Amino acid sequence: xxxxxxxxxxxxxxxxxxxxxxxxxxxxxxxxxxxxxxxxxxxxxxxxxxxxxxxxxxxxxxxxxxxxxxxxxxxxxxxxxxxxxxxxxxxxxxxxxxxxxxxxxxxxxxxxxxxxxxxxxxxxxxxxxxxxxxxxxxxxxxxxxxxxxxxxxxxxxxxxxxxxxxxxxxxxxxxxxxxxxxxxxxxxxxxxxxxxxxxxxxxxxxxxxxxxxxxxxxxxxxxxxxxxxxxxxxxxxxxxxxxxxxxxxxxxxxxxxxxxxxxxxxxxxxxxxxxxxxxxxxxxxxxxxxxxxxxxxxxxxxxxxxxxxxxxxxxxxxxxxxxxxxxxxxxxxxxxxxxxxxxxxxxxxxxxxxxxxxxxxxxxxxxxxxxxxxxxxxxxxxxxxxxxxxxxxxxxxxxxxxxxx
Ligand SMILES: [Zn+2]
Numbered sequence: 001x002x003x004x005x006x007x008x009x010x011x012x013x014x015x016x017x018x019x020x021x022x023x024x025x026x027x028x029x030x031x032x033x034x035x036x037x038x039x040x041x042x043x044x045x046x047x048x049x050x051x052x053x054x055x056x057x058x059x060x061x062x063x064x065x066x067x068x069x070x071x072x073x074x075x076x077x078x079x080x081x082x083x084x085x086x087x088x089x090x091x092x093x094x095x096x097x098x099x100x101x102x103x104x105x106x107x108x109x110x111x112x113x114x115x116x117x118x119x120x121x122x123x124x125x126x127x128x129x130x131x132x133x134x135x136x137x138x139x140x141x142x143x144x145x146x147x148x149x150x151x152x153x154x155x156x157x158x159x160x161x162x163x164x165x166x167x168x169x170x171x172x173x174x175x176x177x178x179x180x181x182x183x184x185x186x187x188x189x190x191x192x193x194x195x196x197x198x199x200x201x202x203x204x205x206x207x208x209x210x211x212x213x214x215x216x217x218x219x220x221x222x223x224x225x226x227x228x229x230x231x232x233x234x235x236x237x238x239x240x241x242x243x244x245x246x247x248x249x250x251x252x253x254x255x256x257x258x259x260x261x262x263x264x265x266x267x268x269x270x271x272x273x274x275x276x277x278x279x280x281x282x283x284x285x286x287x288x289x290x291x292x293x294x295x296x297x298x299x300x301x302x303x304x305x306x307x308x309x310x311x312x313x314x315x316x317x318x319x320x321x322x323x324x325x326x327x328x329x330x331x332x333x334x335x336x337x338x339x340x341x342x343x344x345x346x347x348x349x350x351x352x353x354x355x356x357x358x359x360x361x362x363x364x365x366x367x368x369x370x371x372x373x374x375x376x377x378x379x380x381x382x383x384x385x386x387x388x389x390x391x392x393x394x395x396x397x398x399x400x401x402x403x404x405x
Pocket of ligand 1 (some may be wrong): 074075076244317
Protein backbone atom coordinates (compact mmCIF):
# COMPACT_ATOMS: atom_id res chain seq x y z
CA UNK A 1 0.00 0.00 0.00
CA UNK A 2 1.19 3.52 -0.86
CA UNK A 3 1.41 6.41 1.58
CA UNK A 4 3.06 9.85 1.28
CA UNK A 5 5.30 9.84 4.30
CA UNK A 6 6.42 7.74 7.25
CA UNK A 7 7.68 9.41 10.42
CA UNK A 8 9.61 7.04 12.67
CA UNK A 9 10.19 7.81 16.34
CA UNK A 10 9.08 7.20 19.91
CA UNK A 11 5.34 7.90 19.76
CA UNK A 12 3.85 9.63 22.82
CA UNK A 13 0.27 10.69 22.21
CA UNK A 14 -2.60 11.38 24.59
CA UNK A 15 -5.68 9.50 23.42
CA UNK A 16 -8.53 11.31 25.13
CA UNK A 17 -9.13 14.70 26.77
CA UNK A 18 -7.84 14.49 30.32
CA UNK A 19 -9.85 15.58 33.32
CA UNK A 20 -7.32 16.99 35.78
CA UNK A 21 -6.80 14.53 38.63
CA UNK A 22 -7.66 11.46 36.58
CA UNK A 23 -5.22 9.09 34.90
CA UNK A 24 -4.16 10.09 31.40
CA UNK A 25 -4.76 7.62 28.58
CA UNK A 26 -1.61 7.75 26.49
CA UNK A 27 -0.36 5.77 23.51
CA UNK A 28 3.35 4.98 23.86
CA UNK A 29 5.27 3.10 21.18
CA UNK A 30 9.03 2.84 21.71
CA UNK A 31 9.90 2.24 18.05
CA UNK A 32 6.80 3.73 16.47
CA UNK A 33 5.70 5.22 13.20
CA UNK A 34 3.10 7.64 11.90
CA UNK A 35 1.97 6.97 8.32
CA UNK A 36 0.60 9.99 6.45
CA UNK A 37 -1.52 10.31 3.33
CA UNK A 38 -2.19 13.88 2.17
CA UNK A 39 -3.43 15.99 5.09
CA UNK A 40 -4.35 13.05 7.30
CA UNK A 41 -2.80 10.36 9.46
CA UNK A 42 -3.44 6.97 7.90
CA UNK A 43 -2.04 4.83 10.69
CA UNK A 44 -0.01 4.94 13.90
CA UNK A 45 1.78 1.80 15.01
CA UNK A 46 4.99 -0.21 15.32
CA UNK A 47 7.78 0.69 12.90
CA UNK A 48 8.35 -3.00 12.18
CA UNK A 49 4.77 -3.27 10.86
CA UNK A 50 4.38 0.07 9.07
CA UNK A 51 7.84 0.12 7.45
CA UNK A 52 6.49 -2.25 4.78
CA UNK A 53 4.25 0.54 3.45
CA UNK A 54 5.43 2.08 0.20
CA UNK A 55 6.43 5.70 1.02
CA UNK A 56 8.49 8.13 -1.06
CA UNK A 57 9.50 9.98 2.11
CA UNK A 58 10.75 8.29 5.27
CA UNK A 59 11.78 10.55 8.14
CA UNK A 60 13.78 8.56 10.66
CA UNK A 61 13.76 10.15 14.11
CA UNK A 62 14.49 6.92 16.02
CA UNK A 63 14.98 7.57 19.70
CA UNK A 64 13.26 10.98 19.54
CA UNK A 65 9.74 11.71 20.73
CA UNK A 66 6.88 12.20 18.27
CA UNK A 67 3.84 13.99 19.75
CA UNK A 68 0.76 15.59 18.28
CA UNK A 69 1.51 19.13 17.05
CA UNK A 70 1.16 21.51 20.01
CA UNK A 71 -1.84 23.83 20.24
CA UNK A 72 -1.79 27.31 21.80
CA UNK A 73 -5.46 28.09 22.54
CA UNK A 74 -5.08 31.67 23.80
CA UNK A 75 -2.99 34.48 22.31
CA UNK A 76 -3.36 38.19 21.60
CA UNK A 77 -0.63 38.15 18.96
CA UNK A 78 -2.20 40.75 16.67
CA UNK A 79 -1.09 44.23 17.73
CA UNK A 80 1.32 47.04 16.96
CA UNK A 81 3.67 48.91 19.28
CA UNK A 82 6.04 47.80 21.99
CA UNK A 83 5.45 47.91 25.74
CA UNK A 84 8.61 46.22 26.95
CA UNK A 85 9.63 49.41 28.85
CA UNK A 86 6.66 48.83 31.21
CA UNK A 87 8.83 46.19 32.87
CA UNK A 88 10.81 49.02 34.49
CA UNK A 89 7.58 50.41 36.00
CA UNK A 90 6.60 46.95 37.23
CA UNK A 91 10.01 46.68 38.88
CA UNK A 92 9.22 49.91 40.74
CA UNK A 93 6.15 48.16 42.13
CA UNK A 94 3.53 49.78 39.87
CA UNK A 95 0.44 47.71 39.10
CA UNK A 96 -1.64 47.29 35.95
CA UNK A 97 -3.93 50.25 36.69
CA UNK A 98 -1.14 52.65 37.67
CA UNK A 99 0.80 51.83 34.50
CA UNK A 100 -2.36 52.55 32.48
CA UNK A 101 -2.70 55.93 34.24
CA UNK A 102 0.79 56.84 33.05
CA UNK A 103 -0.19 56.28 29.43
CA UNK A 104 0.84 52.64 29.26
CA UNK A 105 -1.27 49.52 29.23
CA UNK A 106 -3.87 48.46 26.70
CA UNK A 107 -4.78 51.98 25.59
CA UNK A 108 -1.25 52.62 24.36
CA UNK A 109 -1.44 49.41 22.32
CA UNK A 110 -4.82 50.49 20.95
CA UNK A 111 -3.30 53.80 19.82
CA UNK A 112 -0.39 52.08 18.07
CA UNK A 113 -2.62 49.42 16.49
CA UNK A 114 -5.10 51.97 15.13
CA UNK A 115 -2.19 53.82 13.49
CA UNK A 116 -0.50 50.75 12.01
CA UNK A 117 -0.87 49.80 8.37
CA UNK A 118 -2.58 46.56 7.34
CA UNK A 119 0.72 45.24 5.96
CA UNK A 120 2.57 46.01 9.19
CA UNK A 121 -0.08 44.19 11.24
CA UNK A 122 0.08 41.12 9.02
CA UNK A 123 3.87 41.11 8.90
CA UNK A 124 4.44 41.41 12.67
CA UNK A 125 1.78 38.81 13.45
CA UNK A 126 3.26 36.34 10.97
CA UNK A 127 6.65 36.83 12.64
CA UNK A 128 5.08 35.98 15.99
CA UNK A 129 3.33 32.92 14.59
CA UNK A 130 6.68 31.76 13.23
CA UNK A 131 8.17 32.18 16.72
CA UNK A 132 5.33 30.07 18.23
CA UNK A 133 6.02 27.31 15.72
CA UNK A 134 9.61 27.00 16.96
CA UNK A 135 8.38 25.26 20.12
CA UNK A 136 6.28 22.74 18.16
CA UNK A 137 3.04 24.71 17.83
CA UNK A 138 1.00 23.72 14.77
CA UNK A 139 -2.29 25.38 15.79
CA UNK A 140 -2.66 28.83 17.33
CA UNK A 141 -5.65 30.89 18.30
CA UNK A 142 -5.29 34.66 17.83
CA UNK A 143 -7.66 37.35 19.09
CA UNK A 144 -8.46 40.83 17.82
CA UNK A 145 -9.13 43.46 20.47
CA UNK A 146 -6.61 46.26 20.10
CA UNK A 147 -8.55 48.52 17.74
CA UNK A 148 -11.84 48.79 19.68
CA UNK A 149 -13.89 50.50 17.00
CA UNK A 150 -15.94 48.97 14.20
CA UNK A 151 -13.64 49.87 11.35
CA UNK A 152 -10.48 48.95 13.21
CA UNK A 153 -11.73 45.60 14.51
CA UNK A 154 -12.85 44.70 10.98
CA UNK A 155 -9.36 45.55 9.74
CA UNK A 156 -7.94 43.24 12.42
CA UNK A 157 -10.28 40.43 11.37
CA UNK A 158 -9.14 40.88 7.78
CA UNK A 159 -5.51 40.93 8.89
CA UNK A 160 -6.10 37.66 10.75
CA UNK A 161 -7.56 36.15 7.59
CA UNK A 162 -4.40 37.15 5.73
CA UNK A 163 -2.21 35.70 8.51
CA UNK A 164 -4.20 32.46 8.30
CA UNK A 165 -3.67 32.32 4.53
CA UNK A 166 0.08 32.96 4.71
CA UNK A 167 0.88 30.89 7.76
CA UNK A 168 2.21 27.34 7.74
CA UNK A 169 0.35 26.53 10.95
CA UNK A 170 -3.40 26.45 11.56
CA UNK A 171 -4.72 29.82 12.75
CA UNK A 172 -8.05 30.13 14.56
CA UNK A 173 -9.59 33.58 14.61
CA UNK A 174 -11.33 35.12 17.61
CA UNK A 175 -13.19 38.42 17.65
CA UNK A 176 -12.46 40.20 20.94
CA UNK A 177 -13.91 43.65 20.26
CA UNK A 178 -15.14 43.41 23.89
CA UNK A 179 -11.56 43.54 25.20
CA UNK A 180 -11.78 46.93 26.93
CA UNK A 181 -13.76 50.13 26.73
CA UNK A 182 -11.94 52.72 24.61
CA UNK A 183 -11.48 56.29 25.82
CA UNK A 184 -14.24 57.66 23.60
CA UNK A 185 -16.77 55.36 25.32
CA UNK A 186 -15.52 55.89 28.89
CA UNK A 187 -18.43 55.31 31.29
CA UNK A 188 -20.72 54.17 28.46
CA UNK A 189 -20.10 50.43 28.29
CA UNK A 190 -23.61 49.58 27.06
CA UNK A 191 -23.28 52.10 24.22
CA UNK A 192 -19.98 50.49 23.25
CA UNK A 193 -21.61 47.03 23.31
CA UNK A 194 -24.46 48.21 21.12
CA UNK A 195 -22.58 50.42 18.66
CA UNK A 196 -19.34 48.49 18.32
CA UNK A 197 -19.34 44.95 19.73
CA UNK A 198 -22.62 43.70 18.28
CA UNK A 199 -21.87 45.33 14.91
CA UNK A 200 -18.48 43.65 14.67
CA UNK A 201 -20.13 40.31 15.50
CA UNK A 202 -22.55 40.88 12.62
CA UNK A 203 -19.66 41.62 10.27
CA UNK A 204 -17.57 38.65 11.42
CA UNK A 205 -20.53 36.33 11.01
CA UNK A 206 -21.61 37.65 7.61
CA UNK A 207 -18.09 37.37 6.21
CA UNK A 208 -16.99 34.19 8.02
CA UNK A 209 -14.06 36.01 9.59
CA UNK A 210 -14.03 34.43 13.05
CA UNK A 211 -14.66 31.07 14.67
CA UNK A 212 -15.03 32.53 18.16
CA UNK A 213 -16.27 35.57 20.01
CA UNK A 214 -14.58 36.36 23.32
CA UNK A 215 -15.35 38.90 26.08
CA UNK A 216 -13.11 40.36 28.78
CA UNK A 217 -15.53 39.96 31.67
CA UNK A 218 -14.19 41.89 34.68
CA UNK A 219 -15.41 44.79 36.80
CA UNK A 220 -14.34 47.99 35.02
CA UNK A 221 -14.41 46.22 31.65
CA UNK A 222 -17.57 44.25 30.80
CA UNK A 223 -19.81 43.03 33.60
CA UNK A 224 -21.60 39.69 33.50
CA UNK A 225 -24.82 41.23 32.11
CA UNK A 226 -22.93 42.82 29.23
CA UNK A 227 -20.89 39.65 28.68
CA UNK A 228 -24.08 37.60 28.62
CA UNK A 229 -25.68 39.91 26.04
CA UNK A 230 -22.61 39.74 23.80
CA UNK A 231 -22.08 35.99 24.10
CA UNK A 232 -25.75 35.10 23.59
CA UNK A 233 -25.78 37.31 20.51
CA UNK A 234 -22.68 35.55 19.14
CA UNK A 235 -24.17 32.11 19.86
CA UNK A 236 -27.44 33.09 18.17
CA UNK A 237 -25.42 33.96 15.06
CA UNK A 238 -23.84 30.51 15.01
CA UNK A 239 -20.43 31.58 16.28
CA UNK A 240 -18.70 29.71 19.09
CA UNK A 241 -17.94 31.60 22.27
CA UNK A 242 -15.36 31.75 25.03
CA UNK A 243 -14.54 34.30 27.67
CA UNK A 244 -11.87 35.89 29.84
CA UNK A 245 -13.34 35.14 33.25
CA UNK A 246 -12.56 35.98 36.87
CA UNK A 247 -8.95 37.05 36.36
CA UNK A 248 -8.77 39.97 38.80
CA UNK A 249 -11.74 39.07 40.98
CA UNK A 250 -14.58 36.59 41.18
CA UNK A 251 -17.36 38.40 39.38
CA UNK A 252 -19.34 35.33 38.34
CA UNK A 253 -17.56 34.79 35.01
CA UNK A 254 -17.01 31.06 35.49
CA UNK A 255 -20.67 30.59 36.41
CA UNK A 256 -21.77 32.51 33.30
CA UNK A 257 -19.46 30.39 31.11
CA UNK A 258 -21.14 27.29 32.58
CA UNK A 259 -24.64 28.71 32.18
CA UNK A 260 -24.00 29.38 28.48
CA UNK A 261 -22.04 26.11 27.99
CA UNK A 262 -19.18 27.99 26.36
CA UNK A 263 -16.31 26.15 24.71
CA UNK A 264 -13.88 27.53 27.29
CA UNK A 265 -13.40 30.06 30.05
CA UNK A 266 -9.89 31.42 30.28
CA UNK A 267 -7.71 32.85 33.11
CA UNK A 268 -9.96 32.01 36.11
CA UNK A 269 -7.29 32.97 38.65
CA UNK A 270 -9.94 34.34 41.04
CA UNK A 271 -12.80 32.01 40.11
CA UNK A 272 -14.74 30.48 42.99
CA UNK A 273 -14.71 26.72 43.49
CA UNK A 274 -18.46 26.79 42.92
CA UNK A 275 -17.98 28.48 39.53
CA UNK A 276 -15.31 25.97 38.56
CA UNK A 277 -17.53 23.02 39.59
CA UNK A 278 -20.35 24.41 37.43
CA UNK A 279 -17.92 24.60 34.51
CA UNK A 280 -16.87 20.99 35.06
CA UNK A 281 -20.52 19.90 35.12
CA UNK A 282 -21.27 21.67 31.85
CA UNK A 283 -18.09 20.49 30.09
CA UNK A 284 -16.53 23.96 29.77
CA UNK A 285 -12.73 23.79 29.35
CA UNK A 286 -10.49 25.84 31.63
CA UNK A 287 -7.66 27.57 29.79
CA UNK A 288 -4.90 28.25 32.30
CA UNK A 289 -2.26 30.85 31.42
CA UNK A 290 0.88 30.44 33.55
CA UNK A 291 2.76 33.39 32.03
CA UNK A 292 0.08 35.82 33.17
CA UNK A 293 1.35 35.47 36.75
CA UNK A 294 4.93 35.47 35.64
CA UNK A 295 4.69 38.65 33.56
CA UNK A 296 2.59 40.43 36.18
CA UNK A 297 5.10 39.41 38.88
CA UNK A 298 2.40 37.67 40.87
CA UNK A 299 2.90 34.43 42.80
CA UNK A 300 1.82 31.33 40.85
CA UNK A 301 -1.30 29.37 41.76
CA UNK A 302 -1.54 25.66 42.35
CA UNK A 303 -2.97 23.71 39.45
CA UNK A 304 -4.96 21.53 41.89
CA UNK A 305 -7.50 24.40 41.97
CA UNK A 306 -8.69 23.11 38.60
CA UNK A 307 -9.11 19.43 39.54
CA UNK A 308 -12.13 17.92 37.81
CA UNK A 309 -11.82 20.19 34.76
CA UNK A 310 -10.47 19.69 31.26
CA UNK A 311 -7.46 22.02 31.55
CA UNK A 312 -5.61 23.49 28.57
CA UNK A 313 -2.50 25.67 28.73
CA UNK A 314 -1.85 28.76 26.60
CA UNK A 315 0.85 31.41 26.42
CA UNK A 316 -1.51 34.43 26.60
CA UNK A 317 1.02 36.13 24.32
CA UNK A 318 0.20 39.86 24.40
CA UNK A 319 2.01 43.22 24.52
CA UNK A 320 2.39 42.87 28.29
CA UNK A 321 3.56 39.25 28.15
CA UNK A 322 5.65 38.45 25.11
CA UNK A 323 6.38 34.83 26.01
CA UNK A 324 6.14 32.84 22.80
CA UNK A 325 7.21 29.34 23.85
CA UNK A 326 4.43 26.90 24.68
CA UNK A 327 6.97 24.35 25.95
CA UNK A 328 8.13 27.03 28.40
CA UNK A 329 4.50 27.45 29.51
CA UNK A 330 4.48 23.68 30.17
CA UNK A 331 7.72 24.04 32.11
CA UNK A 332 6.25 26.83 34.23
CA UNK A 333 2.98 24.93 34.82
CA UNK A 334 4.95 21.96 36.12
CA UNK A 335 7.70 23.65 38.13
CA UNK A 336 5.65 26.52 39.55
CA UNK A 337 2.06 25.27 39.59
CA UNK A 338 2.53 21.59 40.33
CA UNK A 339 1.17 20.07 37.12
CA UNK A 340 2.38 16.60 36.14
CA UNK A 341 4.40 16.49 32.88
CA UNK A 342 1.87 14.18 31.22
CA UNK A 343 -0.94 16.55 32.26
CA UNK A 344 1.00 19.41 30.69
CA UNK A 345 1.36 17.45 27.44
CA UNK A 346 -2.39 16.72 27.39
CA UNK A 347 -3.05 20.40 28.16
CA UNK A 348 -1.25 21.57 24.99
CA UNK A 349 -2.57 18.83 22.70
CA UNK A 350 -5.85 16.97 23.18
CA UNK A 351 -7.28 19.32 25.83
CA UNK A 352 -6.27 22.45 23.90
CA UNK A 353 -8.01 20.99 20.84
CA UNK A 354 -11.15 20.70 22.93
CA UNK A 355 -10.74 24.28 24.15
CA UNK A 356 -10.86 25.27 20.47
CA UNK A 357 -13.67 22.85 19.55
CA UNK A 358 -11.35 21.02 17.14
CA UNK A 359 -12.28 17.39 16.72
CA UNK A 360 -9.53 16.00 14.51
CA UNK A 361 -6.30 17.40 15.96
CA UNK A 362 -4.41 16.97 19.23
CA UNK A 363 -4.11 13.17 19.00
CA UNK A 364 -1.95 10.94 16.78
CA UNK A 365 -4.67 8.72 15.45
CA UNK A 366 -5.83 7.32 12.13
CA UNK A 367 -8.13 9.79 10.34
CA UNK A 368 -6.91 12.80 12.31
CA UNK A 369 -5.05 15.74 10.76
CA UNK A 370 -1.37 15.05 10.10
CA UNK A 371 -0.16 17.53 12.72
CA UNK A 372 2.89 16.35 14.65
CA UNK A 373 6.03 17.54 16.40
CA UNK A 374 9.33 15.68 16.88
CA UNK A 375 11.50 16.58 19.87
CA UNK A 376 15.06 15.52 20.65
CA UNK A 377 14.10 14.22 24.10
CA UNK A 378 13.38 10.85 25.68
CA UNK A 379 9.83 11.54 26.83
CA UNK A 380 7.39 14.25 27.92
CA UNK A 381 9.18 14.58 31.27
CA UNK A 382 12.40 15.65 29.57
CA UNK A 383 10.40 17.89 27.22
CA UNK A 384 9.07 19.76 30.23
CA UNK A 385 12.55 20.18 31.72
CA UNK A 386 13.74 21.80 28.47
CA UNK A 387 11.71 24.95 28.93
CA UNK A 388 14.11 27.37 27.27
CA UNK A 389 15.34 26.68 23.75
CA UNK A 390 12.97 24.13 22.34
CA UNK A 391 14.43 20.72 21.42
CA UNK A 392 12.09 20.68 18.40
CA UNK A 393 13.58 18.83 15.41
CA UNK A 394 10.65 18.74 13.05
CA UNK A 395 6.98 19.63 12.82
CA UNK A 396 4.14 19.22 10.39
CA UNK A 397 0.66 20.72 10.02
CA UNK A 398 -1.93 19.17 7.70
CA UNK A 399 0.80 16.91 6.27
CA UNK A 400 3.00 19.86 5.33
CA UNK A 401 6.37 20.65 6.90
CA UNK A 402 6.37 23.63 9.29
CA UNK A 403 9.82 23.27 10.93
CA UNK A 404 12.56 23.35 9.85
CA UNK A 405 11.36 26.17 7.63
ZN1 LIG B 1 -6.14 36.93 27.19
